[in-house]
Amino acid sequence: MAGTASRTCTARGGRDMDELLDHGVPVYRFMQRPGDLVWVNTGCVHWVQASGWCNNIAWNVGPLTARQHRLAVERYEWNKLQRFKSIVPMQHLSWNLARNIRVSDPKLHRSIKTVLLKGLKQMEVFNLLFIKEHEKRHVVHCVDCARRHAPRLAGFICLEEYKLQELQDVYDNFQLHVPPMAPPA
Incomplete structure (x- = not known):
């Protein structure tokens, strides 16, 4: 079962409920109506469909x-x-x-x-910001992603958010x- 959920949810650009269930992966699927509060615990494969507008708040509540x-x-x-x-x-x-x-x-x-x-x-990224302009927006990258785009970091601006002593x-x-x-x- 390990990795099945990840492979199934990313393959072919979507979820295959039957395949997940065939592999023994429990899936929580439900309808969220206006005013409903939905709490899905950590690590649960879930599929929420809203019948109207809703706020999606994930990982930052707990x-x-x-x-x-x-x-x-x-x-x-x-x-x-x-x-x-x-x-x-x-x-x-x-x-x-x-x-x-x-x-x-x-x-x-x-x-x-x-x-x-x-x-x-x-x-x-929280401290060293590698920034490059893309389509008139400043996009922040980590050093690894920045080096993948430009091994010598050409075109990137590097900003230090905090002094190392402050973090220490x-x-x-x-x-x-x-x-x-x-x-x-």
Whole structure:
């Protein structure tokens, strides 16, 4: 079953429900009517059809748990391997979490800290922006994509969003928060 959903959903430009079901891949398919709220858990193959207008909010809504963060990072990394731009920029999100919240769950803290460390090592789009004008728009690329277009980066402008020292300070200051013990009643 591994990879079946991905192959089936990308082959021939669409979904083949019968093929997915024949391979034992569970698929959630339903109609969303105006006013309906639909929650599809992480990793579920789904097909939502709206009968009218609706808002599609994906990946950027969910509980702030270690599991949710880890699964979102896994999807983000998978999208990178597929050269697909993720809906949620996990590097940006993780750096903003480190700057703005205190985390008391050790697993969530470790997950965020791992993303930060990878970000320092890889300096992805969240910090080093390789920009090239295309059809009167400025398009942002990661270094790998920019080099695929122009191995010597000809025609690209490189911008640094944050100083490395600032990122190192955020990384160093992101500590596991241990809430104080409540006095016995």
